[in-house]
Amino acid sequence: MVNRPRSMLLAASxxxxxxxxxxxxxxxxxxxxxxxxxxxxxxxxPVLSPETRGDILMARKMYREAIExxxxxxxxxxVLRNKTGIAYHQLMQLDNARKCYExxxxxxxxxxxxxxxxxxxxxxxxxxxxxxxxxKKALKLSPDSASIHSNLGTAYFARKQNDLAMEEFRTALQxxxxxxxxxxxxGVMLQERSVEDRAKFHYSMAALYAQGxxxxxxxxxxxKALEEGYKERKxxxxxxxxxxxxxxxxxxxLLTLEPRVL
Numbered sequence: 001m002v003n004r005p006r007s008m009l010l011a012a013s014x015x016x017x018x019x020x021x022x023x024x025x026x027x028x029x030x031x032x033x034x035x036x037x038x039x040x041x042x043x044x045x046p047v048l049s050p051e052t053r054g055d056i057l058m059a060r061k062m063y064r065e066a067i068e069x070x071x072x073x074x075x076x077x078x079v080l081r082n083k084t085g086i087a088y089h090q091l092m093q094l095d096n097a098r099k100c101y102e103x104x105x106x107x108x109x110x111x112x113x114x115x116x117x118x119x120x121x122x123x124x125x126x127x128x129x130x131x132x133x134x135x136k137k138a139l140k141l142s143p144d145s146a147s148i149h150s151n152l153g154t155a156y157f158a159r160k161q162n163d164l165a166m167e168e169f170r171t172a173l174q175x176x177x178x179x180x181x182x183x184x185x186x187g188v189m190l191q192e193r194s195v196e197d198r199a200k201f202h203y204s205m206a207a208l209y210a211q212g213x214x215x216x217x218x219x220x221x222x223x224k225a226l227e228e229g230y231k232e233r234k235x236x237x238x239x240x241x242x243x244x245x246x247x248x249x250x251x252x253x254l255l256t257l258e259p260r261v262l
Contacts, residue, residue: 030147031089031120034082034113049073051080054087063087078108085117094121112141116148123155131155146176157201166204173208180205199228207241218242219250226257 035055048056050073057066066087073080085100098121104114119134135152142148153168172179206221222242226233236242236255245251 030151031086032113032116032145032147033086034079034111036079051077051083054080054083058083058087058090061090063090076107078104078111078114081107082111082114082117085114089117089121089124092124094124097121110141112138112145112148115141116145116151119151119155123151123158126158128155128158132159144175146172146179149175150179160197162200162204166208169205170208173212177212177214199225199230202228203230203232207239210241210245213244215245215248215250218245219248219254223254226254 050069054066054069057063057069067084070080070084070087081100081104085097085104088097088100098118101114101118101121104111105118108114115134115138119131119138122128122130122134132152132155135148135155138148139145139152149168149172153165153172156165156168202221202225206218206225209221210218242251
């Protein structure tokens with residue numbers, strides 16, 4: 001029997017998160033699996049369930065085959081419907097994914113992973129209002145999910161509601177200091193933003209990390225902001241978020257650079 005972790009972070013981009021430059025499509029920040037821990041089987045011969053075989057195929061990025069495997073299980077199994085939706089989502093068959101997620105929620109109304117995943121479908125369809133509504137619904141079911149807070153922030157940022165976005169990102173970081181590292185990249189949320197918007201976003205992220213005392217990441221995102229032509233450089237001298245960093249040689253050096261605009 002193949003053991004699986006209780007939860008597995010996926011993204012609709014053939015792995016974790018795939019950049020817009022590679023795919024040309026908007027993808028959600030994170031899709032939640034909601035994997036179960038399987039019961040122990042008293043047998044000497046391994047017997048793979050449809051779910052286990054589907055999970056293996058998903059790990060191998062054989063999404064069509066995974067859909068077939070999951071389909072051999074019960075159509076009334078909410079977890080299998082959610083996982084089938086994820087497989088369709090990986091193939092960017094968004095309507096099929098949405099139907100599967102909706103079926104999962106109908107079977108199990110408190111299934112926050114499936115509710116979240118409905119939000120990722122609407123995000124991918126650029127229907128950010130609907131995405132926000134689903135993420136909020138998911139948070140009512142699972143208020144301590146860093147991934148869902150991050151997703152909600154992503155949708156807010158897509159609608160240029162930057163203050164609300166940063167509030168959600170701050171909450172996500174408080175719940176899980178490595179939430180953005182788990183996602184591999186948050187660049188997906190910036191796909192359609194202007195260079196100026198990306199610069200502002202990276203500056204805001206730098207401030208969040210600086211406030212949390214994570215200077216290395218703060219410097220990393222601040223450099224990105226400057227490289228993208230952040231226009232309010234003088235703000236660095238007065239922004240209280242960077243007060244503890246101003247005496248760092250790396251911070252001073254960064255301010256002397258003339259970054260190229262990407």
